[in-house]
Amino acid sequence: MIKRMTALVLAGSLVLSLAACGQKEPAAAANGQASTSAASGEGAGAAAAADKPKYADLFSQSVFLGDSITEGLSYHELLDEANVQAGAGKTAEFALASNDVEELAARKPQHVFIQLGSDDILWPTDDPKAYSLKFYGQLIDQIRSKLPDAQITILTVTPVTAEAEKEEPRYRNIADYNGGLKELAAKKQTAFTDLSPIFAGHPNLHDADGIHFNAEYYSLLLDFLKDQV
Numbered sequence: 572m573i574k575r576m577t578a579l580v581l582a583g584s585l586v587l588s589l590a591a592c593g594q595k596e597p598a599a600a601a602n603g604q605a606s607t608s609a610a611s612g613e614g615a616g617a618a619a620a621a622d623k624p625k626y627a628d629l630f631s632q633s634v635f636l637g638d639s640i641t642e643g644l645s646y647h648e649l650l651d652e653a654n655v656q657a658g659a660g661k662t663a664e665f666a667l668a669s670n671d672v673e674e675l676a677a678r679k680p681q682h683v684f685i686q687l688g689s690d691d692i693l694w695p696t697d698d699p700k701a702y703s704l705k706f707y708g709q710l711i712d713q714i715r716s717k718l719p720d721a722q723i724t725i726l727t728v729t730p731v732t733a734e735a736e737k738e739e740p741r742y743r744n745i746a747d748y749n750g751g752l753k754e755l756a757a758k759k760q761t762a763f764t765d766l767s768p769i770f771a772g773h774p775n776l777h778d779a780d781g782i783h784f785n786a787e788y789y790s791l792l793l794d795f796l797k798d799q800v
Contacts, residue, residue: 626793630654633800634678636671637661637686640729640783647786649793653678662691663706667713676717682800683714683721688728689782692748693741700744704751711759724762724799725752730770735781762799769795 626649634656635641641657644650656675666672666687675683687710691703714723727749736742749765756763769791770776776788 626790627651627654629797630682630793630800632681633684634675634680634682635684635686636666636675637684637726638690640689641686643784644789644792647789649786649789654680660690661687662694663687663703663710664691666710667706672710672713672717675714680718680721683718683723684726684796685710685714685723686726686728688748688752689745692728692744693739699741700748700751703748704755707752708755708759711755711761715759722762722799723759724764724796725756726764727752727766729766729784732777732781735777738781764796764799766792766795 630650631654634654635644635650637657638661639657639659641655642659644657645652645655656671656678685707687707688703691707692699694702696702711723711725714721728745730745731739731742753763753765769788773787773791776784776791778785
């Protein structure tokens with residue numbers, strides 16, 4: 572029975588990753604490092620790579636847990652893979668099912684940044700928000716039990732472009748989902764960071780798919796979070 576449940580979870584993960592997320596991986600990889608939203612994307616990538624030593628030092632005791640959006644931190648070489656625990660199609664439920672907490676605990680971070688939800692809101696159920704946040708809460712509880720002294724910060728789900736929202740209307744629920752994350756953070760007494768200020772005055776951060784981001788975004792993200800570590 573356990574093997575069957577595991578197989579179902581893995582199969583569900585694959586279906587969500589391929590169908591709901593359109594094979595979510597850093598869009599630059601899928602598009603040959605092509606970003607139609609930023610003409611200077613290649614230059615920004617080089618600048619980001621040059622800044623890696625600074626960010627690697629600042630976040631040396633941190634781990635970012637998330638999906639393919641978070642995965643961009645290591646893909647664009649802003650942080651080492653040891654500081655990024657992420658994968659395409661990752662949801663709070665899948666993080667629990669795949670024992671991500673055990674792997675996270677083995678890294679012994681002082682700070683844990685969680686950014687999940689861009690896949691959770693696409694879950695094919697009547698109330699994806701309630702369904703997801705139930706597992707999100709369990710994930711936080713497990714992390715706290717394994718890493719009682721670590722600071723946990725919930726990061727909001729990042730926005731998509733109007734074109735991406737038109738193609739996938741469920742992305743219209745991002746703001747509502749982020750409201751749920753804020754309430755969850757208060758309930759679980761974790762830190763909560765709204766990432767929306769990053770996008771004020773920076774309209775060209777998305778990659779070609781309108782969901783993922785170019786290297787410039789990740790530099791802005793780490794600059795935005797650096798005071799928290």
